[in-house]
Amino acid sequence: MQVSMYRLYKDMLTSYLRDKSETALYHAQQFSKQMMEQDMSPEETVSLHLSVFQELAEDLPEEVTDSFDLLLEVMIGYGLAYREHQSLRDRQQELESELNVAAQMQRTLLPDKQVDTEEIDFGVISVPAGKMSGDYYHYDEDSVGNFAVAVADVIGKGVPAAMSMSMIKYAMDTLTDKQTEPAGVLESLNRVVERNIDEDMFITMMYGVYYPESHQFHFASAGHEPGFFYRSAADTFESLEAKGLVLGVSPKVRYEERGFRLDPGDFVVFLSDGVTESRVDGEFIERDTVVSMIKERLHLSAQEIVNELFEELEKAQEFQLRDDFTLMILRRKF
Amino acid sequence: MQVQTHVDINSEWGIVAARQAGRKLAREVGFGSVDQARITTAISELARNIYLYADQGQIKIEEVAEGGKRGMKIIASDQGPGIKDLRRVMEDGFTTSGGLGAGLPGVKRLMDDFAIESELNQGTVITAVKWLR
Structure with a gap:
């Protein structure tokens, strides 16, 4: 999975850096859905971006690379919030289906x-x-x-x-x-x-x-x-x-x-x-x-x-x- | 030889020192930059909990090896008030909704293995391991 994501991201970024086209940005938007489907966290996305960028751009100034340490650190928090949201959403679905069963049972109490x-x-x-x-x-x-x-x-x-x-x-x-x-x-x-x-x-x-x-x-x-x-x-x-x-x-x-x-x-x-x-x-x-x-x-x-x-x-x-x-x-x- | 580091936590400086030691060891063990940041965040949260709720305690970090796997273990211990309702603090949304940060469920998610033992008025010991993939 990581390899193909890397490939895809590299192609997208290459194309965007070359043309600055809306098409590439549109692909990126579609790609983000795919990343979420594969449970890719924000911090992994940041790290993916950096490694692809490092490969594409030669002689990246050290400050640019270093600045990603800070971004990564901040994104860990967002990643946690994202995972918590997913687990709360799963729990909500569970509760919802329990409630559906209860509601179904309640309807059987009424004459029909x-x-x-x-x-x-x-x-x-x-x-x-x-x-x-x-x-x-x-x-x-x-x-x-x-x-x-x-x-x-x-x-x-x-x-x-x-x-x-x-x-x-x-x-x-x-x-x-x-x-x-x-x-x-x-x-x-x-x-x-x-x-x-x-x-x-x-x-x-x-x-x-x-x-x-x-x-x-x-x-x-x-x-x-x-x-x-x-x-x-x-x-x-x-x-x-x-x-x-x-x-x-x-x-x-x-x-x-x-x-x-x-x-x-x-x-x-x-x-x-x-x-x-x-x-x-x-x-x-x-x-x-x-x-x-x-x-x-x-x-x-x-x-x-x-x-x-x-x-x-x-x-x-x-x-x-x-x-x-x-x-x-x-x-x-x- | 296994590397082991102890850091005493009794101020915010201690938290930073624990982070620093953790990041260094994570790098040496061979973790990538994302996992380094995750391990550091976990250490940070555990150290902050000690600082905020137990006044003082200790973070111990060490390299571990088990059945061909290599990884890194964090042990956070304190002699604080202990945790009354473990199930509650491990619940999603319990600590974060109060704006305290990632909380223990967050630490559990950042790491691979997680164990907690707590005794009222005795203290708490949390052990967490991250394995190299």
Whole structure:
């Protein structure tokens, strides 16, 4: 390798000293990539230059040769920084691939089955700002056809938030079929979270159930971003709010449960604050913006609405999400 | 006959003296100019560590031969406070991010073999070898 590098460098330098041409300089630039590929350090490059130069130029003044001692010494430091950079880059790649595996595993915690019932039109989208998400969503149809939906948001970002998220998933799995009333579910989850989470972390969550028999929708909220309720007949949106403390702060918390009837075409929207805290031109968007964006798309399916909203907000933020984004729509069909 | 040199490190003059002795021996052993500069930088860093963290210690340099290979060994020893977390100081980016220079990972990279032993309140001994290619 050294011999061929020497040869190449000598040819380049000879040609440059003869013609002073841009072509030779262009070759030198290409050559530098090759040197880096071969792990050639800055100090080796300096030394290569000197030995080639010594061969080409006759009677090099001693000062010129000596001055290279100084340059070489200085370049050793750059060489070390370069090697350190390479090793840190390798380590970053390692971490990145570990994180990819973790993110993959996290996605398996989320439900992915198709919702295909006569009565319900359902759509959800959840996109993490980084690799791991602090948002969690859930939907499930129980044995008698009641349809449960939930969105949770761990306050905090990144890996710690993602790890707490898995706790919500496992806690939900331990709920029995009888525990389906939203307030009761949040009370149970709160007990689990309070016992297992750091004091400086907490989780907000909204949980709702649609009962197809009575067409009633019940929900409760643990300090979560309010959702929306769309009444088809009146063509109006209402805020979906219920009183309740965030999960994990106090062991015994009661949650208010509210309910109303879903008529054909009515729907509820659950979301995480990553949606309403989308920043367009540096300003948070208003909840009204979300409403009007949905309103323009009432003719679409629930899944199409959430997808399009995400695409539009992602574009408006120049594809830089600042927070995890989760948006869910549950509509009673006609 | 094997050449051996001791240099006491208790001032910046000591650092320069150790560099000088190291460069001279490296040249005599037959190292090229790049390796001479590398070995000198390694000695410099080790001597500086002694000067900065242990007040005083010693740099010993000697020619070594082993299984047909020839090279040069640096032994830096001090009776200073010792290093609490060896793994940490050997980590990339730990010392350099503080702007202290190449640090021990740098010395390890400049040389071929590297060993460190440290005892709290007893001192530290670092041995590094560069082989002729």
